[in-house]
Amino acid sequence: xxxxxxxxxxxxxxxxxxxxxxxxxxxxxxxxxxxxxxxxxxxxxxxxxxxxxxxxxxxxxxxxxxxxxxxxxxxxxxxxxxxxxxxxxxxxxxxxxxxxxxxxxxxxxxxxxxxxxxxxxxxxxxxxxxxxxxxxxxxxxxxxxxxxxxxxxxxxxxxxxxxxxxxxxxxxxxxxxxxxxxxxxxxxxxxxxxxxxxxxxxxxxxxxxxxxxxxxxxxxx
Amino acid sequence: xxxxxxxxxxxxxxxxxxxxxxxxxxxxxxxxxxxxxxxxxxxxxxxxxxxxxxxxxxxxxxxxxxxxxxxxxxxxxxxxxxxxxxxxxxxxxxxxxxxxxxxxxxxxxxxxxxxxxxxxxxxxxxxxxxxxxxxxxxxxxxxxxxxxxxxxxxxxxxxxxxxxxxxxxxxxxxxxxxxxxxxxxxxxxxxxxxxxxxxxxxxxxxxxxxxxxxxxxxxxx
Numbered sequence: 001x002x003x004x005x006x007x008x009x010x011x012x013x014x015x016x017x018x019x020x021x022x023x024x025x026x027x028x029x030x031x032x033x034x035x036x037x038x039x040x041x042x043x044x045x046x047x048x049x050x051x052x053x054x055x056x057x058x059x060x061x062x063x064x065x066x067x068x069x070x071x072x073x074x075x076x077x078x079x080x081x082x083x084x085x086x087x088x089x090x091x092x093x094x095x096x097x098x099x100x101x102x103x104x105x106x107x108x109x110x111x112x113x114x115x116x117x118x119x120x121x122x123x124x125x126x127x128x129x130x131x132x133x134x135x136x137x138x139x140x141x142x143x144x145x146x147x148x149x150x151x152x153x154x155x156x157x158x159x160x161x162x163x164x165x166x167x168x169x170x171x172x173x174x175x176x177x178x179x180x181x182x183x184x185x186x187x188x189x190x191x192x193x194x195x196x197x198x199x200x201x202x203x204x205x206x207x208x209x210x211x212x213x214x215x216x217x218x219x220x221x
Numbered sequence: 222x223x224x225x226x227x228x229x230x231x232x233x234x235x236x237x238x239x240x241x242x243x244x245x246x247x248x249x250x251x252x253x254x255x256x257x258x259x260x261x262x263x264x265x266x267x268x269x270x271x272x273x274x275x276x277x278x279x280x281x282x283x284x285x286x287x288x289x290x291x292x293x294x295x296x297x298x299x300x301x302x303x304x305x306x307x308x309x310x311x312x313x314x315x316x317x318x319x320x321x322x323x324x325x326x327x328x329x330x331x332x333x334x335x336x337x338x339x340x341x342x343x344x345x346x347x348x349x350x351x352x353x354x355x356x357x358x359x360x361x362x363x364x365x366x367x368x369x370x371x372x373x374x375x376x377x378x379x380x381x382x383x384x385x386x387x388x389x390x391x392x393x394x395x396x397x398x399x400x401x402x403x404x405x406x407x408x409x410x411x412x413x414x415x416x417x418x419x420x421x422x423x424x425x426x427x428x429x430x431x432x433x434x435x436x437x438x439x440x441x442x
Contacts, residue, residue: 046363047321058306062320064285065312072305084293085279091286099283100268142267 003054005032008205012063013051014167021198023074035119079160090154093161108132109177144183166193174212226253226273229426233284234272235388242419244295256340300381311375314382329353330398365404387414395433
């Protein structure tokens, strides 16, 4: 049995959940209050963060490494193209979201509004929230620009890059931080990805103390 | 011709340089003052950072994606093992250095001591320097623990994981921030990797205003 130690709104966990679901690999989800640094959890992952995936008898951390592993062990349906140039582009965009977008947007909005409260670390810093709200516009424009040239973020087929992007945006959408009117390409892309069966579990997430907007799980938002 | 836009002490750039050199791919190095956000440079990489590699007629950013691309296009000599479990472990450790180690150590020491001065951003924050000096101990211990069980960081052959680790440590060694007496395993491992021909260009780096300690380029340190 595959088991994922996660928190529902973590975009890194969501990316792994989407990969597993797309490949029809069943997973048991275990919520992990990783910030409490429970000794059992720290043994599972000395980096002290989620996601941690138990699969094939191993404990695995680091979402990028996990997703590549899932892809190599379960190549169908593919989430990575075959040629090196296209694979490069997928990895570049995954890093773009998990590094740059995460730092400029997700950490400034989601972590301020949700994680701080859940972890008992006080109130959102309005300077950060403002910076995140400003930065997401530029990122949505960049995604719109990519989608002007391609059907999906990294090319003409859906890949891990789309899951990385959708993981971040879906977490931010849960707290109403995505302006879907900003770019029609981005909205169409998200509607396509949101309607996939792999997305269902994510749309059903509930975080106590935070209620998603009505459109969050609406496929026709 | 392969061209790398870089800064000499960036561990992300050094990881790419090591990969290219190990595969005997000649590269022209171009120093890039990326923090000045020159429009030409921003066109090359909208993320506005180094490394940017020009190779096979493409401009590429994101060191993890670049290294995987180099590996796929030039598989010999291999820097990635063949089986998915071993590949997972390489990628996990690369992420460990480029994410956790970078955040806890490199950004606290190298960026405070060197980048701030070079970029004209004032003096090191002693709180950060202290935190980095404390954290590196724990990381050296972790590396020592891994090397108790394996010849190299991710297994019994040298891989990208070793280059990621050596890239960070070599940059920190340039500013005398690595205590080589802390762990004999780590020192032996670094001596092995430092003596490879691929390391030569890194040991010859000179950053104006910062003089490396005598042992920096000494193979018998």
